[in-house]
Amino acid sequence: MSLFSSVKEALTAEPSAKSRPDDGSEGAYWCDDCDVRVRDVDLEGEATCPDCGEEMRFERSSGRSCAC
Structure with a gap:
């Protein structure tokens, strides 16, 4: 296989298994004070920060390429 073929295959391949998991997640909760994220x-239970105990805000994921 030539270098050109390898590059072409890598660029045209389907997304890998590292895509966002399909486990029913709708997003993540964030603590703005501690920068803690919990899917x-x-x-x-409650959406409270495990570090400081403050209420966390919900942020909905937006597509398959989201880091959530």
């Missing part, structure tokens, strides 16, 4: 599917 909604990982949260148990």
